[in-house]
Structures are given as structure tokens and as C-alpha cells.
Amino acid sequence: MDMNKTPELNRLTLGFVPLLDAALLVIARERGFFAAQGIDVSLSRENAWSTLRDKVAAGLLDGAQMLSPMPLAMSLGLERAPCDALAPITLSRNGNAFVLSTSLCEQSGAALGSEPAASARALGNWLGQGRRPRLAMVYPFSCQHYLLREWLALGGIDPDRDVELVVLPPPRMVTALSEGQIDGFCAGEPWGSLAEHYRVGRLVASGAQLWPEHPEKVLGVTHSWAHHYPATLAALIRALVAASEWLAETPENRRQALAWLALPPYLDRSVNHLDSLPLDTAPIHQRLYGPGVLRPDVEAMGRIAEQLNRSLRHVERSLDIPALHECYSPVHFDAAMHQ
Structure with a gap:
């Protein structure tokens, strides 16, 4: 043809x-x-x-x-x-970023590093003392959802038991984080860097660290x-x-x-x-x-x-x-x- x-x-x-x-x-x-x-x-x-x-x-x-x-x-x-x-x-x-609220990062000690497991473990250690956080992803059948689950598992966190996963459109992420409706999210740019810019969240890992070069x-x-x-x-x-x-x-x-x-x-x-x-x-x-x-x-x-x-x-x-x-x-x- x-x-x-x-x-x-x-x-x-x-x-x-x-x-x-x-x-x-x-x-x-x-x-x-x-x-x-x-x-x-x-x-x-x-x-x-x-x-x-x-x-x-x-x-x-x-x-x-x-x-x-x-x-x-x-x-x-x-x-x-x-x-x-x-x-x-x-x-x-x-292109995806894992973001936690500034307050949750300060409480848990989760921070961006060369190994994404470190921030996941910090969050996992905190979970025994704090409440069950609500984390957002963009769509059930998305890399953001699958990456978020895999990152949580690195910290020994059961995504179906230890946290609450919710779906939000990407443009809603930063506002929802700033208003306390969610405690973190996984989404594509520019929403992760925008959360850091407004100082309502911090980057703790990226999708490229877990699945390099994924479509x-x-x-x-x-x-x-x-x-x-x-x-x-x-x-x-x-x-x-x-x-x-x-x-x-x-x-x-x-x-x-x-x-x-x-x-x-x-x-x-x-x-x-x-x-x-x-x-x-x-x-x-x-x-x-x-x-x-x-x-x-x-x-x-x-x-x-x-x-x-x-x-x-x-x-x-x-x-x-x-x-x-x-x-x-x-x-x-x-x-x-x-x-």
C-alpha cells in the first residue's frame, strides 16, 4: 500500500x-x-x-x-x-515523578536518592506510626499506577492494605495535594516539579529509576x-x-x-x-x-x-x-x- x-x-x-x-x-x-x-x-x-x-x-x-x-x-x-x-x-x-507532600516527607524522612527503594522504605517505616496515606495515580491501567505499586512494594508496603490508592486527572494533582485531599501522587511532568515549586510536595523517586526507557x-x-x-x-x-x-x-x-x-x-x-x-x-x-x-x-x-x-x-x-x-x-x- x-x-x-x-x-x-x-x-x-x-x-x-x-x-x-x-x-x-x-x-x-x-x-x-x-x-x-x-x-x-x-x-x-x-x-x-x-x-x-x-x-x-x-x-x-x-x-x-x-x-x-x-x-x-x-x-x-x-x-x-x-x-x-x-x-x-x-x-x-x-517522564513520571513520585511526589509526597512536604509534611509527609518531613515526618517519614522520605527523600529523593539514587535508589528509589530508600524513599519507599522510609515511608514504610513511618506507616507503623502514622495514618494510612492516600496516594493518587492518573488511571487504573497506566504506568503511573503500576510504577506506584512497584515503588511501594520496594518499601514493604502493601498497596491494597497499607495505603489508599485513588484516581485523579493529572491537572488536579497539585491542588489536591495542597488542599490535603491526597498525601502524594505519581504523574507525568510538569505536575511533580510544579508541586515542588509551590513547596507543597517533594520528589522522592521517578519512573525512570524503576523502569528505564519504558514507553x-x-x-x-x-x-x-x-x-x-x-x-x-x-x-x-x-x-x-x-x-x-x-x-x-x-x-x-x-x-x-x-x-x-x-x-x-x-x-x-x-x-x-x-x-x-x-x-x-x-x-x-x-x-x-x-x-x-x-x-x-x-x-x-x-x-x-x-x-x-x-x-x-x-x-x-x-x-x-x-x-x-x-x-x-x-x-x-x-x-x-x-x-
């Missing part, structure tokens, strides 16, 4: 949640990479992952930035009716959409690759990307505390560019698939391996890039 033919759609809408790893979508629109591929893309800000998921499934969005486990969870019918979905390009790797966000589309609009999908992939390559070129480009992210339709004031786009710096190590970053990789989904399989065992199901391979196959990416 010729992926260089004219896109079947010349106007489409993609959803995103306000996080730094929406950057490639924003760059591709603002820098004109979508337009260069013959597509006029509108970006729709959605504050909750469940809303974004449902809009893609219903055809109200052509596709969206998604949590990397989400296309597979949709295909397996977890938390909603099954909807076959694909992740034809990775948008980011790493974090992907572009998600339904299988039906990809089947009906293959040239449009190829154009989207090429535009996002061009955005990634442009971002890698110079620090000036990364500063310009941050300026675009700071526009009101995107992340607005939530990035005002950042002097530059803090990519691939310790401890977050967020990756939006570089060799192999964007190409889908089933093997890299291994830790995530293992966690999803555990979720399925609770309802006496097992992971559908063919569905896993179809969701994260590089076939669409390779066809678009002629690899």
Missing part, C-alpha cells in the same frame, strides 16, 4: 491531556509539520484519561495522546466495552480508523517524527517548544516555573527524541504487559498475546517511514 498518497482526511482532531509529553503534538501543529503533510489538525484538551478514551472509542476524536497501556486495555475491554485500538507511534519514554505515551487510534484512513495515519506519523527531529536540533527549538506548550489552549500557566523544556535530565529522563524512541516496540511493553496480565487474573482472564502484538506493532510506523 502506498503510504505517500494524499491523506483521506484533510481535517481531523486529536486529543491530549496537559502534560509535557504532549509536546510532539503541539510542535507538529504550531511548527507546521502537520500542515506540511497535507492535514489540518486541531488539538482538543481533555483533562481526564477516561474522557479521552471514550471520545476516541466513540469517534468524537480521530486519535489521541494515550497512556501506553490504554490501547491494549481498550482492546481487551477493561473498564468499558471492547474497542480494538492501536499505538502506531510512541510519543515519549519515561510512556503513544498515539492511539482505533483499528477501524487506521484501516479506513491509512494515508492519513502515515501523514500523522511522519509529522510527529519531523517534530521530534526538530526538537532534537537545538536548545532554541526546545525553548520555543516550551513557549508553545505555555499557550492557554495547551498547558498554560502550569509550565511557567520551567526555564526550559527539561528533557532527559535526572531524575525524570523524559525522552521525546533520539534513535528508536518513537518506533513502537512490543518488547519494551513487557513490564507493562506483565502488570496488565496481573489485573486480568483478578477477573480470571489472561493476556491476549496476539492483541498485544497487534496493538504495538511497528508495521504502520515502518510503512510511513519506508523502513
Whole structure:
């Protein structure tokens, strides 16, 4: 199939949640990479992952930035009716932060270090003396949820007994922490650094320390959409690759990307505390560019698939391996890039 033919759609809408790893979508629109591929893309800000998921499934969005486990969870019918979905390009790797409230850090002695187990053990030692903390993650089938559970286990903490886990949209995290509604969270940037900036929380570990180079966000589309609009999908992939390559070129480009992210339709004031786009710096190590970053990789989904399989065992199901391979196959990416 010729992926260089004219896109079947010349106007489409993609959803995103306000996080730094929406950057490639924003760059591709603002820098004109979508337009260069013959597509006029509108970006729709959605504050909750469940809303974004449902809009893609219903055809109200052509596709969206998604949590990397989400296309597979949709295909397996977890938390909603099954909807076959694909992740034809990775948008980011790493990028998550574990944050505890400033008061909880002071009481427990939990602090950021080279080994994430140290902060988890500090919290675990404190639990015997204090109350049961409430910790937030962004979505049940997310790296943030799975990483949070794994980090707690490093400290001997049972995530189902010793703490209360709740779901909150990323933009709600810092306010909820400041108001005492939660005692900590795991979320993507800029929300962890914003909590530190406002001095309501402190970073105690990162996802990159636990699962280095894990796929974090992907572009998600339904299988039906990809089947009906293959040239449009190829154009989207090429535009996002061009955005990634442009971002890698110079620090000036990364500063310009941050300026675009700071526009009101995107992340607005939530990035005002950042002097530059803090990519691939310790401890977050967020990756939006570089060799192999964007190409889908089933093997890299291994830790995530293992966690999803555990979720399925609770309802006496097992992971559908063919569905896993179809969701994260590089076939669409390779066809678009002629690899």
C-alpha cells in the first residue's frame, strides 16, 4: 500500500491531556509539520484519561495522546466495552515523578536518592506510626499506577492494605495535594516539579529509576480508523517524527517548544516555573527524541504487559498475546517511514 498518497482526511482532531509529553503534538501543529503533510489538525484538551478514551472509542476524536497501556486495555475491554485500538507511534519514554507532600516527607524522612527503594522504605517505616496515606495515580491501567505499586512494594508496603490508592486527572494533582485531599501522587511532568515549586510536595523517586526507557505515551487510534484512513495515519506519523527531529536540533527549538506548550489552549500557566523544556535530565529522563524512541516496540511493553496480565487474573482472564502484538506493532510506523 502506498503510504505517500494524499491523506483521506484533510481535517481531523486529536486529543491530549496537559502534560509535557504532549509536546510532539503541539510542535507538529504550531511548527507546521502537520500542515506540511497535507492535514489540518486541531488539538482538543481533555483533562481526564477516561474522557479521552471514550471520545476516541466513540469517534468524537480521530486519535489521541494515550497512556501506553490504554490501547491494549481498550482492546481487551477493561473498564468499558471492547474497542480494538492501536499505538502506531510512541510519543515519549519515561517522564513520571513520585511526589509526597512536604509534611509527609518531613515526618517519614522520605527523600529523593539514587535508589528509589530508600524513599519507599522510609515511608514504610513511618506507616507503623502514622495514618494510612492516600496516594493518587492518573488511571487504573497506566504506568503511573503500576510504577506506584512497584515503588511501594520496594518499601514493604502493601498497596491494597497499607495505603489508599485513588484516581485523579493529572491537572488536579497539585491542588489536591495542597488542599490535603491526597498525601502524594505519581504523574507525568510538569505536575511533580510544579508541586515542588509551590513547596507543597517533594520528589522522592521517578519512573525512570524503576523502569528505564519504558514507553510512556503513544498515539492511539482505533483499528477501524487506521484501516479506513491509512494515508492519513502515515501523514500523522511522519509529522510527529519531523517534530521530534526538530526538537532534537537545538536548545532554541526546545525553548520555543516550551513557549508553545505555555499557550492557554495547551498547558498554560502550569509550565511557567520551567526555564526550559527539561528533557532527559535526572531524575525524570523524559525522552521525546533520539534513535528508536518513537518506533513502537512490543518488547519494551513487557513490564507493562506483565502488570496488565496481573489485573486480568483478578477477573480470571489472561493476556491476549496476539492483541498485544497487534496493538504495538511497528508495521504502520515502518510503512510511513519506508523502513
